[in-house]
Amino acid sequence: MDTNIILAIVIPFALIDTAMKIYAILNLVKTIDNRSQTNKIGWLIAILIVNMFGWLMYLLFGRIPQEKKNDEETWD
Numbered sequence: 613m614d615t616n617i618i619l620a621i622v623i624p625f626a627l628i629d630t631a632m633k634i635y636a637i638l639n640l641v642k643t644i645d646n647r648s649q650t651n652k653i654g655w656l657i658a659i660l661i662v663n664m665f666g667w668l669m670y671l672l673f674g675r676i677p678q679e680k681k682n683d684e685e686t687w688d
Contacts, residue, residue, distance in 0.1 A: 629664050636667035639675065 636659045640652060655674050659666040 629667075632667045632671075633659055636670045640670065643675070 637656065640655055640659070655670050658674075659670050662669070
């Protein structure tokens, strides 16, 4: 395979992976919840070290849903 074709395939995946890691880390940092700091550090390590699946696991299983307020009709 030509190097240009390989780069054309790999670069978009690398950019998406980096952007999603940044999003997951910012989401983890800004959440104020009942988690211990140890748990947050564990998620941070998982996001950074486990390639592509770290941020995916955090977004699927690690986020705590926001609670619905009494005067709201929709969930955030």
